[in-house]
Amino acid sequence: xxxxxxxxxxxxxxxxxxxxxxxxxxxxxxxxxxxxxxxxxxxxxxxxxxxxxxxxxxxxxxxxxxxxxxxxxxxxxxxxxxxxxxxxxxxxxxxxxxxxxxxxxxxxxxxxxxxxxxxxxxxxxxxxxxxxxxx
Amino acid sequence: xxxxxxxxxxxxxxxxxxxxxxxxxxxxxxxxxxxxxxxxxxxxxxxxxxxxxxxxxxxxxxxxxxxxxxxxxxxxxxxxxxxxxxxxxxxxxxxxxxxxxxxxxxxxxx
Numbered sequence: 001x002x003x004x005x006x007x008x009x010x011x012x013x014x015x016x017x018x019x020x021x022x023x024x025x026x027x028x029x030x031x032x033x034x035x036x037x038x039x040x041x042x043x044x045x046x047x048x049x050x051x052x053x054x055x056x057x058x059x060x061x062x063x064x065x066x067x068x069x070x071x072x073x074x075x076x077x078x079x080x081x082x083x084x085x086x087x088x089x090x091x092x093x094x095x096x097x098x099x100x101x102x103x104x105x106x107x108x109x110x111x112x113x114x115x116x117x118x119x120x121x122x123x124x125x126x127x128x129x130x131x132x133x134x135x
Numbered sequence: 136x137x138x139x140x141x142x143x144x145x146x147x148x149x150x151x152x153x154x155x156x157x158x159x160x161x162x163x164x165x166x167x168x169x170x171x172x173x174x175x176x177x178x179x180x181x182x183x184x185x186x187x188x189x190x191x192x193x194x195x196x197x198x199x200x201x202x203x204x205x206x207x208x209x210x211x212x213x214x215x216x217x218x219x220x221x222x223x224x225x226x227x228x229x230x231x232x233x234x235x236x237x238x239x240x241x242x243x244x245x
Contacts, residue, residue: 024227024234025234026234034231052238054238054243055243066156082235123160123163127153127159127162127163127217128217131217132214132218
């Protein structure tokens, strides 16, 4: 499991940084699409809302395989849970938990002998963490 | 000094490079320290030309760099390139979280 918790200010004027090529968009309901919009106008689905409980709790399926393909099968997708908690000092604490990575390896088509592994995501996280330490 | 494509577009090249399990495993192996192609080939159950091809893809994605060391070429992880991809993920998750936060704020206002 990969769990991150951090304090974040969410002022009304909050603007999301410099404009990246893709915007992450959410359809605000259970079963809603999670997708991104590219500058060329195309859309890329990356998930689906599983739990929609504003203002506090949201869960969505992460439907991207370790090979960066869209995964239509929810049984082969991991999950991300996001919770918002008001802190006493007026800030909002945001917790994100990304779990069930092993599901990305499930299913007949996904496995190749030997090298491929459901730990594709774990591998990516290790690469990010250790490359940063050596940078 | 390498010049990178705009960070806005390069993540596609990098995601393609890391979307292969063998290439992820090669990067993980290189995290322990620089290695020559021959050494890498011994560490994996695939041919040396196949390793070279994977390294070409990783080099194009700026995830590894190589340098001569005597008669050999040593490959090592390029932390700046990996950091670019990590920054892309940061932006992605920041945007995704902002979308959920907006919904949380709107609900709280009602």
